[in-house]
Amino acid sequence: MANDNTQYRFRxxxxxxxxxxxxxxxxxxxxxxxxxxxxxxxVAAETAEERAIAQxxxxxxPLKLFLEDLLIPYxxxxxTRLIIDEHDKGAFSVISHxxxxxxxxxxxxxxxxxxxxxxxxxxxxxxxxxxxxKIMRNQDLILVSKKCHVKTAFRNTIGLPGHLSTRLQxxxxxxxxxxxxxxxxxxxxxxxxxxxxxxxxxTDNVAQACRLxxxxxxxxxxxxxxxxxxxxxxxxxxxxxxEQGAPVDLVFQSIGGTQATNDSFGFNLATLAEAREAALSxxxxxxxxxxxxxxxxxxxxxxxxxxxxxxQQTCEARAYAVARKFKPLLVNxxxxxxxxxxxxxxxxxxxxxxxxxxxxxxxxxxxxCDVCYTNHAQADQNDMDNLMTLLAVAGCTxxxxxxxxxxxxLNYQTTSFHxxxxxxxxxxxxxxxxxxxxxKHTNIFSDDQFTLNHKIPTAFETSLKRMLGDH
Amino acid sequence: MKRIFPTHPxxxxxIENPWQRLREFTDARIGLGRAGISVPTKHLLAFQLAHAxxxxxxxxxxxxxxxxxxxxxxxxxxKGQPLRLHSRAEHRDMYLxxxxxxRLLNKASEQTLExxxxxxxxxxxxxxxxxxxxxxxxxxxxxxxxxxxxxxxLTSGPEPWRIAPFCLVEQGxxxxxxxxxxxxxxxxxxxxxxxxxxxxxxxxxxxxxxWSPKVxxxxxxxxxxxxxxxxxxxxxxAARKALYLLNEARSKQLSGVKLKDxxxxxxxxxxxxxxxxxxxxKP
Numbered sequence: 001m002a003n004d005n006t007q008y009r010f011r012x013x014x015x016x017x018x019x020x021x022x023x024x025x026x027x028x029x030x031x032x033x034x035x036x037x038x039x040x041x042x043v044a045a046e047t048a049e050e051r052a053i054a055q056x057x058x059x060x061x062p063l064k065l066f067l068e069d070l071l072i073p074y075x076x077x078x079x080t081r082l083i084i085d086e087h088d089k090g091a092f093s094v095i096s097h098x099x100x101x102x103x104x105x106x107x108x109x110x111x112x113x114x115x116x117x118x119x120x121x122x123x124x125x126x127x128x129x130x131x132x133x134k135i136m137r138n139q140d141l142i143l144v145s146k147k148c149h150v151k152t153a154f155r156n157t158i159g160l161p162g163h164l165s166t167r168l169q170x171x172x173x174x175x176x177x178x179x180x181x182x183x184x185x186x187x188x189x190x191x192x193x194x195x196x197x198x199x200x201x202x203t204d205n206v207a208q209a210c211r212l213x214x215x216x217x218x219x220x221x222x223x224x225x226x227x228x229x230x231x232x233x234x235x236x237x238x239x240x241x242x243e244q245g246a247p248v249d250l251v252f253q254s255i256g257g258t259q260a261t262n263d264s265f266g267f268n269l270a271t272l273a274e275a276r277e278a279a280l281s282x283x284x285x286x287x288x289x290x291x292x293x294x295x296x297x298x299x300x301x302x303x304x305x306x307x308x309x310x311x312q313q314t315c316e317a318r319a320y321a322v323a324r325k326f327k328p329l330l331v332n333x334x335x336x337x338x339x340x341x342x343x344x345x346x347x348x349x350x351x352x353x354x355x356x357x358x359x360x361x362x363x364x365x366x367x368x369c370d371v372c373y374t375n376h377a378q379a380d381q382n383d384m385d386n387l388m389t390l391l392a393v394a395g396c397t398x399x400x401x402x403x404x405x406x407x408x409x410l411n412y413q414t415t416s417f418h419x420x421x422x423x424x425x426x427x428x429x430x431x432x433x434x435x436x437x438x439x440k441h442t443n444i445f446s447d448d449q450f451t452l453n454h455k456i457p458t459a460f461e462t463s464l465k466r467m468l469g470d471h
Numbered sequence: 472m473k474r475i476f477p478t479h480p481x482x483x484x485x486i487e488n489p490w491q492r493l494r495e496f497t498d499a500r501i502g503l504g505r506a507g508i509s510v511p512t513k514h515l516l517a518f519q520l521a522h523a524x525x526x527x528x529x530x531x532x533x534x535x536x537x538x539x540x541x542x543x544x545x546x547x548x549x550k551g552q553p554l555r556l557h558s559r560a561e562h563r564d565m566y567l568x569x570x571x572x573x574r575l576l577n578k579a580s581e582q583t584l585e586x587x588x589x590x591x592x593x594x595x596x597x598x599x600x601x602x603x604x605x606x607x608x609x610x611x612x613x614x615x616x617x618x619x620x621x622x623x624x625l626t627s628g629p630e631p632w633r634i635a636p637f638c639l640v641e642q643g644x645x646x647x648x649x650x651x652x653x654x655x656x657x658x659x660x661x662x663x664x665x666x667x668x669x670x671x672x673x674x675x676x677x678x679x680x681x682w683s684p685k686v687x688x689x690x691x692x693x694x695x696x697x698x699x700x701x702x703x704x705x706x707x708x709a710a711r712k713a714l715y716l717l718n719e720a721r722s723k724q725l726s727g728v729k730l731k732d733x734x735x736x737x738x739x740x741x742x743x744x745x746x747x748x749x750x751x752x753k754p
Contacts, residue, residue: 036568172497173698179497181749185490186501218750339667340567375525375668376567376605381518404500404510404518411669413522416500421508452508456489460749467748468492 012057019053024069027061028127029311030054031134033351037299037312037342044311055135059101063092066127072308077259078269083125083321092123100131107132107144107362114149121364126257126317129359133313138351138390141358145394148361152329153288154249156194156226156434158397159366164429165398166420167330167368168193171409175202177215178467183403184219185460190417191424191444191452192401194435195330195368196250196293198230202409209233210246217247223442223459226434228285228329230293235267235275242278249284250293250329251275257296257318260306269322276326287434290329295370296320297334298352299342312342313352317359324363330398331360332368335387337412339374346383349373353387357396368398372414381405381413388415392423399423424450485511498671521670528665528673530563533607535639541615542637547622549599551636554587556580556651560642573644575686576651580640584654587636597625597717598635598657602643606665606673613676613700614663620710625717632717645679645693652684659720660684661713666697674700678709680716682726692727694720 008020010027021027029043031054038044045051067087072080094116098106106112133141151159158165170183180199187193197220199212209231216229228249231238235253242248253272256262262269272292279291301307301315316333323331333356336349343349353369360367371388373379388399405416423429430436430450439445446453456464484506491502503514510518539553557580560566560573576584601614625632638651645662652660662679669675678696681688694716699709720726 040569040571170499172499173703176497177747178493179499181747182490182493182497182501183499185493185749186488186499189488189490190505215747218747222750341570344568375522375670375673376529380522402499404503404514406500406518406521406670408498408669408671411667411672411675413670416510418503418505418508418510421505425508450508452505454486463749464490464493468490 010057010061012053014053019050019057021054021057024061024065025071025308025310025314027054027058028071028131028134028314029309031058031131032311032313033134035312035342035348035352036340036344037302040341041302041307041309041312043309058131059099059104059135061100061131063098063100063103063128064096066125066131071127071310071314072258079257079259079318079321082269082325083127083318086122086325087125088122090123091120094120095123100128101135103128103132104136104140108140112144112147114147117148117362118364121362124362126321126359126363127314129320129362130314130317133317133355133359136358138354141354142390142394145358145361148364148395150361150364150366150397152290152366154228154285154290154329155287156432157287158195158329158432160433161395162428162430163432164392164396164420164423165195165368165432165435166192166401167195167332167398168197169200169400169402169407169414170197171200171202171402171407173202173409175208175212180212180215181219185464186403187401187417188225189444189452189456189460190401190421191431191439191450192417192420193225194227194432195398196228196230198232198252198293200232200410204233204237206237206240206244209237210241210244213241213246213248224438226432226438232295235271239275239278242282247284248279248282250291251279252293252295254295254300255319255322256300256304256306257315257322258301258306258308260308261301261304261315262322264304264306269325272322272326288329290327290366292323292326292328294323294328294331295334296323296331296356297338298356299338302342303338313355316356317363320360320363320365323360323365328366330368331365332370332398333357333360334370334372336373336377336379337370337410340377343377345378346373346380346386349377349379349383350387350390354390354394357391357394361395366397369396370400370414372400372412374412384413384415384419388419388423389426392427392429421450421452518670525668525670525673528606528608528668531607533603533610533639533641535641538601538611538614538639542618545615545619547619547626549622549634549636551591553637553639554583556583556638556640556643558640558642558644558647563642566642570644573642574646574650576647581654584651588655593635594633595635595655595657596632596721597659597661598638598652598655600638600640600648600651600660600662602640602645602647602662602664604643604645604665604677605667606675609665609668609674609676609700610663612674613706617663617676617699617706617709620706621713624710624714645677646688648679649681649684649688650686652681653686658683659717659726661717672698672700672703675703676700678713680713680720680726682720682724694726694730
């Protein structure tokens, strides 16, 4: 509570009591729905009342203030510079008269059509998105996300309304090619893999990455699958792979929302620009040239001790400025991977997943979600069912697909091949159109109603017989 | 010839996947089949059992008395009574939410080590710090057989390592080894810690080595060997890697990113590397 008015930038009086907030970062942190990472950082509201008051105070802050009151100084952080230098004043003019609270009303109103939302995108900064997100309920986040359409393309078209894509994630603890091939086959037979076939390598070096890239490229070419591959190795490794002539479709990197976070990850904006140019030079896309794949997740800045006392959701939204700069095919938040010290239970993971998806979509990113949890978090498959369903309703771009939800390399649980088929059938969501055609043509899908064929398709039957023998 | 691919119409509610036999090549849960498009009951319940075991691995406390008794009965046990220590995280819920508390010893444990250093002026080359981490089960299962492979090699060479009494820590994280090594004035600390349990690996143990341990060291100062367990990196192989790192650390007087385990730079080799069955044509 505020005793000395001079030390507070924001004040709010309720029933004769005045609450004070030191600065915009403090106000945003205290307005954030409760989560363990903000408590760990010591930036969370101390009481439920203080949080509710902070949300009221934040609702009165004009959006314009976010362009003046910078959370991390312009001189200190290249992401702040990116956000400010690339801010589109024309796009902003549509909403520049609004407060944070007024922005929520506007987003939910009929004024915010998919076309208007696309028009204002470059006028919205990550901090504005983060701020309005903090005063929105889960249903608000879902409803507005659904209105934000973001289309990207490489060998297929991702993000069309009424569609949901999946990353086929065939990880193996020793990168065994037969084991990986077995998981790829399993995923394809369950109609997964249109977002990307993406491997987290067990051994993270250039030679290993090239080996896996070649393997996936062969499979994609042999079966003429309209999809793309990616080895989720460090961006500098992928640059080397390209130099060595490896078949790189997408360049991967984990990104954070502060320069210091990305320093700790061993890259900066210039590295990403170099990698994107290198991948574009290969001209491997057939229907589009979005060549980047980014992963994010609340808590990474705090984990790198690079959060500048910002709350973790605001740091996360700032990462989307980095992603937006490089026109990615895919971005996903790995929402429950980081552990209970950042998102404690199913409730916090669910909220964070919806927040990340909303902020990214509002900023114009092809946002997917690794709907996941670790065994030391208070969460289970039912929590994942809930979040996956909510995100699918919200128009989430893609989710992960893995055999039986069990990642035997990264030791966590994410959505399964079966789960993707569940949301397709429950909500009538198609894979990317080119991939959908391939599924029907190959006889993996038996008809238009997302029904799998009982019989294994001929091309794959031949390969399988080769492996198992016909005896 | 018996066909492996059904040709007749399927009338059972569960549709089996003919490729389930590929499970001999991977632990991934492939070929589960489907009831409609959903996971069949049998596999749903098997998954839930595996998750239950992983949760139990996180929440079951380390049996310190049993472990001490077991270690002290080994011929290679370093001399001196093992030291029982506790982090600043008082209980598991606090441990899970406050990693910073798990990295430091509580006051009583600091006193224990200060008293030990005061009473005993032995110089130590190496301290083993055994930490429950996220799986006490991993520690109970792997510590004794792994150390049984490693310690005899450390004490038998031309320059035998002088090893401190074992330190056993409850509610600890990796970095607590630096606090302990610092207080013991050990030249090197090796932390054995229960790793975050996976569904198919609730018993995986990690090893972290720091030369010249000091509070505040980051991961950049540590070398790691992961997934030590019978079904993962087996004990002789893990001991070989640990011995390599320890000897390198001692000769270079450093650890961490500057001390590369060169074996990790190579591509993992497999006999079936040319047998990606999705592609390869049979000759």
